[in-house]
Amino acid sequence: MPENRYWRLDDHPHGNDFAAAFSLQHEPIPEPGPGQVLIQNSWLSMDAGTRMWITPRTDGYQPPLPLGSKMVGLCLGHVVASRDPNFTEGDLVRCFGQWADYALVDPALSGLVKVDPSVADIREHFGTLGLNALTAWAGLVDVAHVKPEENVLVSAAAGATGSLACQIARNLGCTVIGIAGGPEKCGYLTEELGVARAIDYKHDDVEKALSEVPGGINAYFDNVGGPMLDAALPNMAHYGRIAICGLVATYDSDTPTPGPARFDQILMRRLTITGFFLPDFLDRAANYLPTLREWLDSGKLVMRFDETRGLENTLSAYAGMLTGRNIGKVIVDVRG
Numbered sequence: 001m002p003e004n005r006y007w008r009l010d011d012h013p014h015g016n017d018f019a020a021a022f023s024l025q026h027e028p029i030p031e032p033g034p035g036q037v038l039i040q041n042s043w044l045s046m047d048a049g050t051r052m053w054i055t056p057r058t059d060g061y062q063p064p065l066p067l068g069s070k071m072v073g074l075c076l077g078h079v080v081a082s083r084d085p086n087f088t089e090g091d092l093v094r095c096f097g098q099w100a101d102y103a104l105v106d107p108a109l110s111g112l113v114k115v116d117p118s119v120a121d122i123r124e125h126f127g128t129l130g131l132n133a134l135t136a137w138a139g140l141v142d143v144a145h146v147k148p149e150e151n152v153l154v155s156a157a158a159g160a161t162g163s164l165a166c167q168i169a170r171n172l173g174c175t176v177i178g179i180a181g182g183p184e185k186c187g188y189l190t191e192e193l194g195v196a197r198a199i200d201y202k203h204d205d206v207e208k209a210l211s212e213v214p215g216g217i218n219a220y221f222d223n224v225g226g227p228m229l230d231a232a233l234p235n236m237a238h239y240g241r242i243a244i245c246g247l248v249a250t251y252d253s254d255t256p257t258p259g260p261a262r263f264d265q266i267l268m269r270r271l272t273i274t275g276f277f278l279p280d281f282l283d284r285a286a287n288y289l290p291t292l293r294e295w296l297d298s299g300k301l302v303m304r305f306d307e308t309r310g311l312e313n314t315l316s317a318y319a320g321m322l323t324g325r326n327i328g329k330v331i332v333d334v335r336g
């Protein structure tokens with residue numbers, strides 16, 4: 001009998017011990033109810049932001065996932081049954097579904113969208129044409145208002161969102177400085193992504209390195225928070241803008257992230273700090289996609305995929321992403 005395997009959230013994880021918090025369950029393949037769509041997943045996207053909704057915190061931008069639920073995450077696959085007239089069997093789709101062989105979704109609640117099946121590598125719908133790319137664009141352009149020739153700093157720069165932010169800023173004519181963990185990642189940034197200077201936060205003095213940027217940092221795309229933000233604040237140019245994209249340094253904690261130690265610099269340098277969340281920008285995303293596609297086709301935007309095979313190996317891929325084992329986008333090939 002064909003069946004559906006899915007990851008169930010049994011407990012709130014402690015740190016990166018996901019094996020104690022999730023279990024792989026089996027069930028019959030679900031049938032879509034009225035208005036629902038059933039998707040056979042090909043790939044799952046491992047996203048740092050999902051770490052927040054498996055904590056008990058109720059003050060995040062998403063409510064916590066109730067214990068006992070199927071784990072929710074971004075999926076890419078084909079529709080196999082639909083009771084929504086807008087989706088038909090065979091459509092290639094992306095949505096917030098479940099970490100499972102089959103995702104059963106309500107199209108509106110899951111953000112279900114058809115994606116272009118003619119893209120040569122359809123994994124790009126998780127890469128250069130995916131939500132990390134839209135996040136990078138929104139943060140740089142709509143939030144940080146970057147301009148050509150400005151100095152743009154990106155943290156977690158060799159990850160999915162960060163590597164796209166580096167390339168988009170470079171393509172817009174900015175000078176890009178990236179912060180990442182380790183020499184291999186820093187080499188990737190400067191040798192393959194056109195980043196002007198890469199800072200290895202595990203070995204370098206980040207604050208000192210940033211103090212050497214001529215003219216200071218005009219815009220900071222922050223994926224990390226904590227010590228990276230503290231290192232950046234005294235090195236911002238006057239009237240600099242900081243787009244707070246994420247706080248990955250503190251996602252494994254159940255307590256609120258403390259404020260920046262160098263808060264004073266916001267006044268002294270007349271800085272603007274704005275937190276942003278992609279869903280608020282999705283209505284504009286249709287405007288970004290043609291440029292992203294053009295850059296993909298011309299080789300001006302690339303994504304390196306860190307692929308794990310097999311739904312049963314999802315937890316290892318997830319922990320790897322959160323602990324920085326990845327360069328680029330971490331995905332799971334559900335089909336094994």
Ligand SMILES: NC(=O)c1ccc[n+]([C@@H]2O[C@H](COP(=O)([O-])OP(=O)(O)OC[C@H]3O[C@@H](n4cnc5c(N)ncnc54)[C@H](OP(=O)(O)O)[C@@H]3O)[C@@H](O)[C@H]2O)c1
Nearest residue numbers: 047048049159160161180181223246247248249277278324
């Ligand atoms: N606001 C939004 O709408 C939105 C949307 C998408 C993503 N995001 C945010 O974007 C950020 C990146 O997410 P992603 O899914 O693209 O993951 P990712 O960057 O591919 O992977 C996470 C990276 O975080 C870095 N990291 C982990 N712990 C760290 C620490 N303590 N200090 C510094 N760096 C650390 C690791 O790189 P190193 O080896 O360099 O440490 C790791 O590769 C997250 O903060 C996420 O919440 C926000």
